[in-house]
Amino acid sequence: MDDYREAIASCCKQLRLSTNLAENAMVQEGSTHQEYVYNLFKEEVQYRKTCRVSKYINTAGFPYETSFLAFNASEVQFPSDVTIETLKSLDFLSEGKNIVMYGGTGTGKTMLSICIGIAACSKCIPVKFFRTAALVNQLSEAHSRGTLSMFHKKLNKAEILILDEFGYVPYDRTGAQLLFDLLSEIHEKKVVILNTNLEFSRWVNVLYDxxxxxxLIGRLMHHCHLILFPGENNRLRESSINDLFHSKGGGKKRAK
Structure with a gap:
């Protein structure tokens, strides 16, 4: 059996096939030769897809992995033509529409954007996820080193660019300009998902000009779904500190 395994592995190498095929060949079953061959190659196709999906997820830069099953959408306000199901099926991507998620800290914007990103990766669609401040820093560093065009080419491989925590901290003027240039370059070529707790009228406070x-607002909102997150901070709500805060009378009653 080991001789066959090594011989099959050698053939796979010459044919530029995965050695995983050789391992599966030793355990695969089939009632006929044809069924055996079909089952063997079907398993190899699934194996390669699983590897590709894993690679897309690992290179996307998500801070953690999650799924729509864990996401609570009860307090999210979707546009009339957007649902969790349309986000899962990535309708916005085929429509060429950006997504802007607006709401307070801890209300689920990051989680939903990761759910969407992983759904895209599962369909072998390349995604890049950045904390916006980190992306601005990388753009500035690439600009200083003279490698900005190379960095842009790397980003252009993604079909979906997720920018998290936009506006949480102000950017320097050079960084703001570089971010604007990037988003202008990919306008109507890529889809942007941007998460922010900053209303549009205050964006000038972090972009200056x-x-x-x-x-920038015009480009992002030209073809866009605006999703609102009016709920309270989920991390605080689920924390034991929150219970203590309310027991001391510090909490405010929510408006009905």
Whole structure:
């Protein structure tokens, strides 16, 4: 049996096939030769797809992995033409529409964007996830090293660019300009998912230039779904500190 395994592995190498095929050949079953061959190659196709999906997820840069099964959408306000199901099926991507998620810290924006990103990766669609401040820093570093065009080419491999925590900290003027240039370059070529707790009228506070801010908002919102997260901070709500806070009378009653 080991001789056959080594011989099959050698053939796989010459044919540029995965050695996983050789391992499966030793355990695969089939009532006929044809069924055996079919089952063997079917398993190899599934193995390769699993490896590709894993690679897409690992290179996307997600801070953690999650799924739609864990996401609570009860407090999320979707546009009339958007549902969890349409997000799962990536309708926005085929429509060429960006997604802007707006709401307070801890309300689920990051989690939903990761759910969407992983759903895309599972369909072998390349995704890149960044904390926006980290992306700005990388753009600035690439600009300083003279490798900005190379960095742009790397980003252009993604079909979906997820920018998390936009506006949480102000960017320097050079970084803001570089971010604007990137988003202008991929406008209507890639889909952007942007998460922010900053209302549009305050974006100028982190981008500094009013004309550039207006242009960026215009590009992002030209074809876009705006998803609102009006709920309270989920991390605080689920924390024992929150119970203590309310027991001391510090919590405010929520408006009905």
């Amino acid at each position: 009013e004309q550039m801010t207006a242009a």
